Amino acid sequence: MARVTALRSIELGVTDLRLSAAFYRECWGLRPVAQGPGFCFLRATGPEHHVLVLRERPAPALIRVDFAAASPLAVRKLHGELESSGVKVRAEPGPLEDPGGGYGFAFLDPAGREFRILSEGAVHADAADAPDRPRKLSHVVLNSTDADADAAFFLDTLDFRLSDQTAMMEFLRCNADHHSIAFARAGSVSLNHAAFEMPDWDAVMRGAGRMKEAGHALEWGVGRHGPGNNVFAYFIDPDGLVIEYAAELQRIDEALHRPGNPQAWARPLNRLDQWGVAGPPSEKILNAMNGAGQA
Ligand SMILES: [Fe+2]
Numbered sequence: 001m002a003r004v005t006a007l008r009s010i011e012l013g014v015t016d017l018r019l020s021a022a023f024y025r026e027c028w029g030l031r032p033v034a035q036g037p038g039f040c041f042l043r044a045t046g047p048e049h050h051v052l053v054l055r056e057r058p059a060p061a062l063i064r065v066d067f068a069a070a071s072p073l074a075v076r077k078l079h080g081e082l083e084s085s086g087v088k089v090r091a092e093p094g095p096l097e098d099p100g101g102g103y104g105f106a107f108l109d110p111a112g113r114e115f116r117i118l119s120e121g122a123v124h125a126d127a128a129d130a131p132d133r134p135r136k137l138s139h140v141v142l143n144s145t146d147a148d149a150d151a152a153f154f155l156d157t158l159d160f161r162l163s164d165q166t167a168m169m170e171f172l173r174c175n176a177d178h179h180s181i182a183f184a185r186a187g188s189v190s191l192n193h194a195a196f197e198m199p200d201w202d203a204v205m206r207g208a209g210r211m212k213e214a215g216h217a218l219e220w221g222v223g224r225h226g227p228g229n230n231v232f233a234y235f236i237d238p239d240g241l242v243i244e245y246a247a248e249l250q251r252i253d254e255a256l257h258r259p260g261n262p263q264a265w266a267r268p269l270n271r272l273d274q275w276g277v278a279g280p281p282s283e284k285i286l287n288a289m290n291g292a293g294q295a
Contacts, residue, residue, distance in 0.1 A: 007174070009048065012194075014241075015239055021042070047124050049121055058295070065114075072120065078105075102120050133203070139195045139249070140181055141181075141191075142182070159174075171227050187290065196245060228250050242289050
């Protein structure tokens with residue numbers, strides 16, 4: 001079985017492109033690499049050509065998530081495997097016309113979300129960490145009306161591995177990162193949040209401070225999660241989409257790791273984080289995480 005090797009980028013629909021592009025540039029710490037009528041591609045400090053694509057839409061929405069495979073051959077193998085499993089292919093393997101290029105294909109998961117698996121494409125040579133800026137897209141958490149089925153699809157058809165299960169979520173990995181994708185048990189198919197990896201917890205604090213200074217309240221955190229062990233700080237973007245600064249996400253040793261189950265991870269809502277500093281998530285962010293307002 002060919003494998004997905006990494007999470008690459010997320011594409012979001014935003015209602016005011018100018019406003020959102022300025023927010024992600026000036027407050028969140030990304031940099032534009034390509035822009036045009038109705039779209040803006042933004043990079044983090046790492047080598048990935050872009051980690052976030054914003055497209056102007058009538059309502060905020062998750063448009064798609066891109067993953068990486070090792071080579072065009074691996075892309076074609078994955079395409080063949082998905083097609084023979086009856087997965088709906090949206091675009092056949094081929095060169096991409098997006099900024100950054102690459103070679104890949106698009107498919108729909110059982111809930112109808114669009115994903116792409118890509119190889120190659122442009123990378124940035126200047127990829128040094130900055131003390132207060134995201135390095136890469138860490139993980140995406142997607143709301144599901146059937147999280148078990150969505151997780152099973154990624155485990156069985158795409159060869160992801162289960163890292164942990166809680167009453168709320170299924171955490172899945174495609175490399176040593178504890179989770180690149182997670183499915184939350186929810187009442188809609190929508191975006192729960194997108195997390196951006198900071199170099200360390202100090203960078204999480206510096207980024208959180210910059211956001212606070214710009215008038216964006218820290219809606220949950222700073223804290224350290226149970227599953228994944230990452231330091232977190234959650235904010236809400238201009239369209240009500242939830243974004244996270246994350247650092248120190250657990251690296252999984254395949255030989256040793258045993259997934260935790262919902263009983264093992266059970267915690268009260270006001271004591272979800274390991275330090276006990278974060279408190280419960282705000283009402284506002286719980287609504288936003290549930291997909292309020294999304295198309
Ligand atoms: Fe997260």
